[in-house]
Amino acid sequence: MENIFQQFLKKNEKIIGTIASALAIIMFISLIEILLSNIRGDSNIFIQPIATAFNGFFWSLYAYGRKDWFLLVPNILACVLGTITGVSVFF
DSSP states (O other): OOOHHHHHHHHTHHHHHHHHHHHHHHHHHTHHHHHHHHHHTSOOOOHHHHHHHHHHHHHHHHHHHHTOHHHHHHHHHHHHHHHHHHHHTTO
């Protein structure tokens, strides 16, 4: 038996998923600031972007297996931006 909160979540799943995906994309796009700092030589941050890349990679695998586009799209972005930002420290 589902409680009222579970019913609300199920009824609004697409809205909640869209908001969560949009916020995740905004969070992962914030890596661009670190990327630019790394390119300018102002920063040597690489642990956080690499951790983001690994996290995005494994969440992407999980999302692909479940065919969950709300999880897949932002986490592919996290994997790509995290990798690029992390590698930028070394160039």
